[in-house]
Amino acid sequence: MILETIEVGGCRSYVLGCPKTNIAAVVDPEISAVERYRGVAAKHGLAIRYAVDTHTHADHFSATREIGKALNAQVVMSHLSAAPFVDLRLDDGDMLIVGDLRIHAIATPGHTADSTCLVVQDHVFTGDTLLIGGTGRTDLPTGDPDKLHESLFTKLLKLDPATQIHPAHEYKGRIGSTIGEEIRSNPRLQKTARADFVEMMRALNIQAPTHLTEALRVNMSGKKSVAQLLAEASASTPFMSMTELSARLAARQNDLIVLDVRERDQFDAGHLPGAMLLPRGQLELRVNDAFPDPTVRIVAVCEFGKISTFAAATLRSLGYMRAAALDGGMKSWREAGLAVEK
Numbered sequence: 460m461i462l463e464t465i466e467v468g469g470c471r472s473y474v475l476g477c478p479k480t481n482i483a484a485v486v487d488p489e490i491s492a493v494e495r496y497r498g499v500a501a502k503h504g505l506a507i508r509y510a511v512d513t514h515t516h517a518d519h520f521s522a523t524r525e526i527g528k529a530l531n532a533q534v535v536m537s538h539l540s541a542a543p544f545v546d547l548r549l550d551d552g553d554m555l556i557v558g559d560l561r562i563h564a565i566a567t568p569g570h571t572a573d574s575t576c577l578v579v580q581d582h583v584f585t586g587d588t589l590l591i592g593g594t595g596r597t598d599l600p601t602g603d604p605d606k607l608h609e610s611l612f613t614k615l616l617k618l619d620p621a622t623q624i625h626p627a628h629e630y631k632g633r634i635g636s637t638i639g640e641e642i643r644s645n646p647r648l649q650k651t652a653r654a655d656f657v658e659m660m661r662a663l664n665i666q667a668p669t670h671l672t673e674a675l676r677v678n679m680s681g682k683k684s685v686a687q688l689l690a691e692a693s694a695s696t697p698f699m700s701m702t703e704l705s706a707r708l709a710a711r712q713n714d715l716i717v718l719d720v721r722e723r724d725q726f727d728a729g730h731l732p733g734a735m736l737l738p739r740g741q742l743e744l745r746v747n748d749a750f751p752d753p754t755v756r757i758v759a760v761c762e763f764g765k766i767s768t769f770a771a772a773t774l775r776s777l778g779y780m781r782a783a784a785l786d787g788g789m790k791s792w793r794e795a796g797l798a799v800e801k
């Protein structure tokens with residue numbers, strides 16, 4: 460088996476390939492690493508046909524849907540997963556055939572209700588059910604410490620002790636653990652009695668993940684994160700630098716409109732010389748009156764440079780093909796000591 464580990468922050472994902480048929484699966488892919496999976500696959504001459512999530516992630520954005528669309532791969536998850544875009548849903552005991560590789564699914568609820576571990580040869584991809592020196596938490600939506608105890612002690616830890624484990628998270632850079640090693644040294648697995656284990660899990664006081672609600676929303680629906688929306692808006696919009704705009708305003712060329720899309724009170728507190736105010740929230744409904752000439756050159760400005768990017772993208776999608784956004788916002792403009800009008 461070809462096996463590559465891809466790290467993104469504390470997240471680990473894996474490309475598993477069959478060397479004979481050149482077919483591969485990616486396990487727990489993360490949205491910012493899509494090009495890396497493609498690169499790994501290309502390096503080994505593999506075609507990624509399956510994008511598998513071991514569970515509904517609450518702490519990062521899954522790339523299964525993206526990979527499914529981009530590479531025409533099947534999106535695979537548990538039959539209990541909420542995501543509507545899953546092509547193939549696995550039940551306990553099901554097997555996924557990837558070329559000559561046999562990937563066995565073991566339902567291991569506990570970290571989440573849809574948690575599934577994947578056994579391939581002498582490897583197990585444990586998701587967040589079992590980590591190196593830890594276990595997944597059980598305090599997030601659908602988590603259940605009782606079920607995690609059962610999944611670990613009656614299922615996962617019954618695998619051959621030599622089985623190598625590959626978790627979805629590792630924050631300390633450790634590699635190369637086995638089921639036997641974890642049974643021996645993992646502090647969480649020393650509480651073997653159910654009541655003790657449950658008490659220990661309930662007593663853990665772990666911070667909520669940074670993107671909890673957004674990651675759950677995006678991973679469960681297959682829709683977009685705010686960062687993705689902003690990246691798409693940026694990709695469809697040209698920008699103008701502060702130096703360029705400042706020079707053009709100083710030269711009074713009068714060949715462009717500076718459109719301030721903030722609210723009235725922010726505008727009144729200081730804006731670019733000659734700027735016109737049209738808050739982002741009113742843009743679509745007032746644009747026909749504000750800009751009767753579709754060939755006009757517009758540079759959108761906001762406080763931090765994000766809302767103006769959305770505004771410029773909206774204007775372009777409405778047919779104002781010379782709309783752009785300032786690279787930066789009023790905050791950077793003021794900090795650079797450039798001209799402000801009140």
Ligand SMILES: [Fe+2]
Nearest residue numbers: 515516517587
């Ligand atoms: Fe997780």
